[in-house]
Amino acid sequence: MAQRVVQVTHTSTSRWRRRTGEYDTLTAALEAAGDGDVVSVQPGTYQENVVVARPITLRGADGPGTVRIVPTGGVALTVRAPATVSDLYVEGQDTSVPAVLVESCAAELSDIRVVTRSAVGIEVREGATPTVRRCVVDNPAGLGMSVSGRSGGLFEDCEVVRSGQTGLSVREGALPRLERCRVHHASGAGLAVSGEGTGVEAVGCEIYEVQGTGVQLTARAVGDLADCEVHRVTADGITLDTDAVLRMTDSQVHDVPENGIDLRSRSVLTLHRTTVRRFGRNGLSVWDPGTRADANDCEIHDSTGDYPAVWISDGAVATLDSCRVHDVPDAVFVLDRGSRADMVDSDLSQVRSTAVSVSDGATVQLDDCRIREAATGAWFRDHGSGGVLASCTVENTATGVIVTKGADPTVERCTVHSPAEAGFYVSAGGRGTFQDCTVTGSRGYGFHVIDGCRSTLRRCRTERCARGGYEFAEDGPVTEGCTSDESVERRAVIEHHATPAESPSQAARQTATTFGVLGGIPSPRPAGDQSPPAADPPVDSRDSDDVLGELDSLVGLATVKQEVRALIDLIAVGKRRQAAGLKAPSLRRHLVFTGSPGTGKTTVARLYGEILASLGVLERGHLVEVARVDLVGEHIGSTALRTQEAFERARGGVLFIDEAYALAPEDAARDFGREAIDTLVKLMEDHRDAVVVIVAGYTAEMERFLSANPGVASRFSRTITFADYSPEELLAIVEQQAVDQQYQLSDGVAEALLKHFTMLPKGPAFGNGRTARQTFDAMVERHAGRVAQLDDPSHDELQLLYPEDLPALP
Numbered sequence: 001m002a003q004r005v006v007q008v009t010h011t012s013t014s015r016w017r018r019r020t021g022e023y024d025t026l027t028a029a030l031e032a033a034g035d036g037d038v039v040s041v042q043p044g045t046y047q048e049n050v051v052v053a054r055p056i057t058l059r060g061a062d063g064p065g066t067v068r069i070v071p072t073g074g075v076a077l078t079v080r081a082p083a084t085v086s087d088l089y090v091e092g093q094d095t096s097v098p099a100v101l102v103e104s105c106a107a108e109l110s111d112i113r114v115v116t117r118s119a120v121g122i123e124v125r126e127g128a129t130p131t132v133r134r135c136v137v138d139n140p141a142g143l144g145m146s147v148s149g150r151s152g153g154l155f156e157d158c159e160v161v162r163s164g165q166t167g168l169s170v171r172e173g174a175l176p177r178l179e180r181c182r183v184h185h186a187s188g189a190g191l192a193v194s195g196e197g198t199g200v201e202a203v204g205c206e207i208y209e210v211q212g213t214g215v216q217l218t219a220r221a222v223g224d225l226a227d228c229e230v231h232r233v234t235a236d237g238i239t240l241d242t243d244a245v246l247r248m249t250d251s252q253v254h255d256v257p258e259n260g261i262d263l264r265s266r267s268v269l270t271l272h273r274t275t276v277r278r279f280g281r282n283g284l285s286v287w288d289p290g291t292r293a294d295a296n297d298c299e300i301h302d303s304t305g306d307y308p309a310v311w312i313s314d315g316a317v318a319t320l321d322s323c324r325v326h327d328v329p330d331a332v333f334v335l336d337r338g339s340r341a342d343m344v345d346s347d348l349s350q351v352r353s354t355a356v357s358v359s360d361g362a363t364v365q366l367d368d369c370r371i372r373e374a375a376t377g378a379w380f381r382d383h384g385s386g387g388v389l390a391s392c393t394v395e396n397t398a399t400g401v402i403v404t405k406g407a408d409p410t411v412e413r414c415t416v417h418s419p420a421e422a423g424f425y426v427s428a429g430g431r432g433t434f435q436d437c438t439v440t441g442s443r444g445y446g447f448h449v450i451d452g453c454r455s456t457l458r459r460c461r462t463e464r465c466a467r468g469g470y471e472f473a474e475d476g477p478v479t480e481g482c483t484s485d486e487s488v489e490r491r492a493v494i495e496h497h498a499t500p501a502e503s504p505s506q507a508a509r510q511t512a513t514t515f516g517v518l519g520g521i522p523s524p525r526p527a528g529d530q531s532p533p534a535a536d537p538p539v540d541s542r543d544s545d546d547v548l549g550e551l552d553s554l555v556g557l558a559t560v561k562q563e564v565r566a567l568i569d570l571i572a573v574g575k576r577r578q579a580a581g582l583k584a585p586s587l588r589r590h591l592v593f594t595g596s597p598g599t600g601k602t603t604v605a606r607l608y609g610e611i612l613a614s615l616g617v618l619e620r621g622h623l624v625e626v627a628r629v630d631l632v633g634e635h636i637g638s639t640a641l642r643t644q645e646a647f648e649r650a651r652g653g654v655l656f657i658d659e660a661y662a663l664a665p666e667d668a669a670r671d672f673g674r675e676a677i678d679t680l681v682k683l684m685e686d687h688r689d690a691v692v693v694i695v696a697g698y699t700a701e702m703e704r705f706l707s708a709n710p711g712v713a714s715r716f717s718r719t720i721t722f723a724d725y726s727p728e729e730l731l732a733i734v735e736q737q738a739v740d741q742q743y744q745l746s747d748g749v750a751e752a753l754l755k756h757f758t759m760l761p762k763g764p765a766f767g768n769g770r771t772a773r774q775t776f777d778a779m780v781e782r783h784a785g786r787v788a789q790l791d792d793p794s795h796d797e798l799q800l801l802y803p804e805d806l807p808a809l810p
Helices: 026-032 488-497 504-519 544-553 558-579 601-614 638-649 673-686 699-706 727-740 749-759 769-787
Strands: 006-009 020-023 038-041 044-046 050-052 057-060 067-069 077-079 084-090 098-103 108-115 120-125 131-133 136-139 143-147 154-156 159-163 168-171 177-179 182-184 191-194 199-203 206-210 215-218 222-226 229-233 238-241 245-249 252-256 261-263 268-272 275-279 284-287 292-296 299-301 308-313 317-321 324-328 330-335 340-344 347-359 363-367 370-380 386-390 393-404 410-412 415-417 422-427 433-435 438-440 445-449 456-458 461-463 468-472 478-480 591-595 623-626 654-657 692-697 718-722
Touching: 006 026, 020 026, 026 038, 026 050, 077 084, 098 108, 108 120, 120 136, 136 143, 143 159, 191 199, 215 222, 215 245, 238 245, 261 268, 284 292, 284 317, 299 308, 308 317, 308 324, 308 340, 324 330, 330 340, 330 363, 347 363, 347 638, 370 386, 370 638, 393 673, 422 673, 461 468, 544 558, 544 601, 558 601, 558 718, 591 601, 591 699, 601 623, 601 654, 601 692, 601 718, 623 638, 638 673, 692 699, 727 749, 727 769, 749 769
Parallel strands: 038 057, 044 067, 050 077, 057 084, 067 084, 077 098, 084 108, 098 120, 108 131, 108 136, 120 143, 131 154, 136 159, 143 168, 154 177, 159 182, 168 191, 177 199, 182 206, 191 215, 199 222, 206 229, 215 238, 222 245, 229 252, 238 261, 245 268, 252 275, 261 284, 268 292, 275 299, 284 308, 292 317, 299 324, 308 330, 317 340, 324 347, 330 347, 340 363, 347 370, 363 386, 370 393, 386 410, 393 415, 393 422, 410 433, 415 438, 422 445, 433 456, 438 461, 445 468, 456 478, 591 692, 591 718, 623 654, 654 692
Antiparallel strands: 006 020, 006 038
16 A cells, blocks of 8 residues: 555644644554544555544545445444544445444535445444435445434435345334435335334435335334335335334325335325326225325326225225326225225226225215216125215216115215216115215116115206116115106106105105106107117028027937027017017016036027027127136226126127136135126116126026125026936937038947946036037047058048947046
8 A cells, every 4th residue: 555645634723733644544544633633535445444433524535436445344434423424435345244334423424435245335323313415325235224223314315226135224213314315226125114213204215126115114113205206116115014104295106016005004194295106006005993094185096907096995094185096997995894985075087997986894985076987986885885975076987876785875965977877876785875966968877776775865866867867676765856857747747646645755756766767768869860870780690590490409408498499489479569569578588507517508508699689689699708717807896897898798699607606606705706796787787688698507506696696686587407418418419420520430339329428427527518529539539540550441441430439438
């Protein structure tokens, strides 16, 4: 090392002390320096462990980066006094200790770059309160920065450019303040705050490109983030757990694959003017009793996944005041008893499925909120679920408000504009009280109450509803003072003819029930209307006799053919009666097919659709086959969306749901298949003439499916049972296959096949007709192996199948 590279400038006024001194090493210079002295270090590399134990100034003479401190082990730079240290480049080599340690002092560190492979880049502990400015840490082996042991201090314009663990760790009662700091490329949380009495205040900070959670607060820690940005992390943007408390103001969380903000276990979150966008799961998820989130003037939007934007469950509570949620699959989901959402003056828009979903005993309170462009405005799903919607508007949805399965909300002074199907829809034991509500411009009904649901309507009004203002399929709803622009004249007639014995509520009930009758027939299309006509039937549609002929040609299925023919006859005669001006019998065309696999259920469903198309009952008659995997998503809401999409693909034809019982498993209290059933029931009611639904599966399991929702069984006209094939029928299937494929059965093959099918085990996995076809395929393969050995096989040898071609019994 060169001589006289460290200069000490003494600030003492004592005459006997030298004013300056030059030293060969940093250690010697620091030992010679007194309080207030300036230690100026010339450019170079110093392989020393530097310890600053007096209130001095230590700096690089030629500015940042020119002085490198590179010891072979231990802490590279330790500061234990209120010193000023600046313009150093520190390299640590010891993974068991920090590269820079500040303890028990109020030092000032500035323009220090730490490039190291240490346990911590910069550690502040033992009550230290330093001011750290423009320092940079690159530590791929450990923590970026750590503040612990009731320390604090101010960190300004600092940066962690890389860390092998958490970027900035705050624990053990520490309380630092961060201003304009950046943490990125950390292999852990960007900022982790943990422990009672521990807190952090951050202003203008940015956390990004983190292999983990952006900000993590746990175990009673407290945080205050203002004008901060968290983005491009690989887990949640922000998590709060176990009594953590966080306030965020004017901040952003975006581009995260998991939850934007997730809080649990009695944590409390307060958001002001904060935006959460482009998140893969929930924008805001709130869990557990005692957990609470309050958001004011916030925006949650542009989900990149299939999950609700706001999720409140397990007894948690959330308040959204003057917030905006838009461009998401679902907006707000509240579930579980004790969970609650309060929303005031908020907007929910561009929602692909449900704007507000309430289930499993949860409640909501919406005041002066606006919902627009959603599939469903609000859905109260089941028993115990409810709350209040007051002075809200719902616009451009398929259905404004849905109430099902015992849910009982109160809806007051709400208006639904331009729903595609219904303003308010109640089914399957739902209740609800609707007061001073209005539906305008519905392309379906205004209020649609079915299944005898005992809803209460008071002073409600409908206007310009295409299918009718009020439609009550059965007795049940109670109405008081409800009106409709489509029924004023008829309403007056009914009131005039009401008997004296009738109570006012009975008269009002009759009045309301009549509206659906009056409004049930859409107005004729005006001349010059340019809206497209209904699609023409497919050009390759067959005559009903041809399709029935194919049905009759199927092997076996005698009872099935009889049932289908009886149903077709009812439909055909009903259409003739309508043409003659007579009333057609009321008939639901949806069917239940029960029986073992391979008994022809899918084939019969396809033919049934073709027959209905040939009779003009269905527009196309095509078959869309789905199963649980096609309908059930990963969370509540995505299931409804998938079910709606499948239903839409089947429009004009048959939706065939194979193994439908899988939607209602015995051991799943909150299985998402239930949502598929609920959605299906509503779609079948709203589009009863557009799609025929056939559900299929084992007999016993299908009984469970039909009891899963009070409205399921009533939607299906009949159950058709497909019996297992007899050995003789299985033989006939093989014979038919042989004819179709231009093979011949030699003498003795029929007897061998009959014996084969008789002895074949017929457990739950037995495939019936599928087994017959598999047997024929196996015979063809064995025939091919035998004939391939012949040099010049004859015409008969290319066709004949022999008993030895049969496969062995399993």
